[in-house]
Amino acid sequence: MEIITGKSSFFLLINPWITDFAAYDLWSRPLALLYLASLLRDAGHGVFLLNCLDHTEDAGTVNKHARPVRRKFGTGKFIRTEIEKPWALERIPRKYCRYGMLSETFRKKLTGLPGPDVILITSTMTYWYPGIRQAAEIVREVFPDSPIILGGSYARLCHEHALGLPEIDFVFPGKIADFPSFLNEKLGMELANSHSWKHFSRYPFPAFDLWEPRPLEAVTIMTSEGCPFTCPYCASTVLHPGFTKRSPGDVFMEIEYWHEKFGVEDFAFYDDALLVDNRNHLLPVLSKVRDAGLRVRFHTPNAVHVRELSEEVCEALKASGFETLRLGLETAIVSRAAQRDNKVKSGEFSRAMKNLLKAGFSPDQIGVYLLCGLPNQDPSEVEYSINIVKECGGSPYLAEYSPIPRTEMWHEAVRVSPFPIEKEPLFHNNTLFPCRSHRFPVSELERLKQLARRARSLAGHQKPGENDPEIR
Ligand code: SF4
Numbered sequence: 261m262e263i264i265t266g267k268s269s270f271f272l273l274i275n276p277w278i279t280d281f282a283a284y285d286l287w288s289r290p291l292a293l294l295y296l297a298s299l300l301r302d303a304g305h306g307v308f309l310l311n312c313l314d315h316t317e318d319a320g321t322v323n324k325h326a327r328p329v330r331r332k333f334g335t336g337k338f339i340r341t342e343i344e345k346p347w348a349l350e351r352i353p354r355k356y357c358r359y360g361m362l363s364e365t366f367r368k369k370l371t372g373l374p375g376p377d378v379i380l381i382t383s384t385m386t387y388w389y390p391g392i393r394q395a396a397e398i399v400r401e402v403f404p405d406s407p408i409i410l411g412g413s414y415a416r417l418c419h420e421h422a423l424g425l426p427e428i429d430f431v432f433p434g435k436i437a438d439f440p441s442f443l444n445e446k447l448g449m450e451l452a453n454s455h456s457w458k459h460f461s462r463y464p465f466p467a468f469d470l471w472e473p474r475p476l477e478a479v480t481i482m483t484s485e486g487c488p489f490t491c492p493y494c495a496s497t498v499l500h501p502g503f504t505k506r507s508p509g510d511v512f513m514e515i516e517y518w519h520e521k522f523g524v525e526d527f528a529f530y531d532d533a534l535l536v537d538n539r540n541h542l543l544p545v546l547s548k549v550r551d552a553g554l555r556v557r558f559h560t561p562n563a564v565h566v567r568e569l570s571e572e573v574c575e576a577l578k579a580s581g582f583e584t585l586r587l588g589l590e591t592a593i594v595s596r597a598a599q600r601d602n603k604v605k606s607g608e609f610s611r612a613m614k615n616l617l618k619a620g621f622s623p624d625q626i627g628v629y630l631l632c633g634l635p636n637q638d639p640s641e642v643e644y645s646i647n648i649v650k651e652c653g654g655s656p657y658l659a660e661y662s663p664i665p666r667t668e669m670w671h672e673a674v675r676v677s678p679f680p681i682e683k684e685p686l687f688h689n690n691t692l693f694p695c696r697s698h699r700f701p702v703s704e705l706e707r708l709k710q711l712a713r714r715a716r717s718l719a720g721h722q723k724p725g726e727n728d729p730e731i732r
Pocket of ligand 1: 497
């Protein structure tokens with residue numbers, strides 16, 4: 261393999277297909293890859309971003325059942341192609357699909373490009389690796405001599421497994437800040453701006469200007485990296501140790517930039533702890549947005565912390581254009597919540613709901629995530645939580661537990677799961693209900709999903725029986 265020196269190089273960055281039983285575009289954007297693109301560009305290199313999930317590609321050619329229905333605020337469906345189920349999922353009586361552009365289109369796009377010096381593929385859910393493998397196989401056929409590096413969450417959480425993917429040359433197990441030294445070590449390549457990679461708070465804006473589809477429907481934005489909490493089921497502290505905030509002025513400039521230059525109206529926050537220290541962080545951003553008169557809408561697909569929803573915060577959210585709110589309640593049984601995390605104390609949830617409703621949010625705007633299928637969980641706990649959310653005027657969403665390697669709860673999940681989750685990431689798929697038990701079988705999950713759907717329907721959110729995009 262040729263060693264790359266200090267000259268300007270060409271990087272091909274790929275957001276691969278999703279392979280699963282269901283997938284929904286809830287502002288899903290590979291933000292780390294977009295940051296990488298902007299940092300590489302700042303270092304003077306050529307960058308091309310290829311988004312396999314571009315829902316506009318092939319929309320006119322696939323049959324009508326596979327056509328992606330788009331919904332408001334830049335969300336919607338992807339194009340899908342039914343593919344053979346991997347062995348581990350053979351018994352699931354549902355169609356298994358590859359989400360994103362057709363493979364012929366992907367190949368055609370690749371063949372139109374000059375040979376890259378480096379190819380970077382990102383990854384998210386651990387059990388979506390078949391989509392990465394399929395993309396890498398085509399990439400390898402088209403560019404037999406270009407080194408392929410795999411990064412992202414799967415590469416970090418299942419590093420050993422990822423090393424076994426045949427077409428991948430290198431698996432990058434670190435965070436963005438570690439990438440320059442990795443590139444130097446593996447390919448002998450030095451990045452002129454390696455110091456700029458060290459501090460998240462000083463990164464250039466992510467390269468949404470290279471993103472397709474166009475026009476930009478929505479932009480995802482991170483005002484902080486990491487989370488000060490350490491919930492045992494969550495990978496935040498593993499993937500982003502520490503908690504770093506950008507300055508409110510910088511966040512505002514980013515919102516203004518995408519709005520003014522690209523006409524973006526919808527912004528989805530990707531923060532894990534958006535409301536923490538809000539008086540010094542988010543509230544100043546929102547006040548700048550209001551002062552500037554920007555006509556924008558905000559969404560929080562990642563749950564915000566219930567404890568922080570004071571009257572003042574709820575009023576500011578409403579006045580600044582928040583449209584979609586997701587709250588992290590996880591469980592309404594306070595003693596259980598205290599065992600798992602320290603996010604919600606008794607009375608905080610009902611107070612938060614009162615404040616949100618008083619500020620003018622409608623129940624269908626307030627989605628509340630409830631964890632479902634945790635190791636040793638009793639279904640009655642979830643049912644109780646659904647009822648609490650309903651009584652308080654919110655819309656319950658079941659977040660089906662997917663075991664994540666390297667989290668605190670992982671070992672308990674390995675112990676109780678009837679599947680060999682330690683050996684095979686496909687068994688992490690929440691459609692499988694990986695930590696099912698005699699006490700909490702799949703039939704109970706289905707019953708609870710119905711209850712949650714009915715509660716959302718009462719809140720005016722969905723028709724009963726309509727598939728819930730957020731669950732999967
Ligand atoms: S508060 Fe949310 S992001 Fe933070 S550790 Fe807990 S689940 Fe993860």
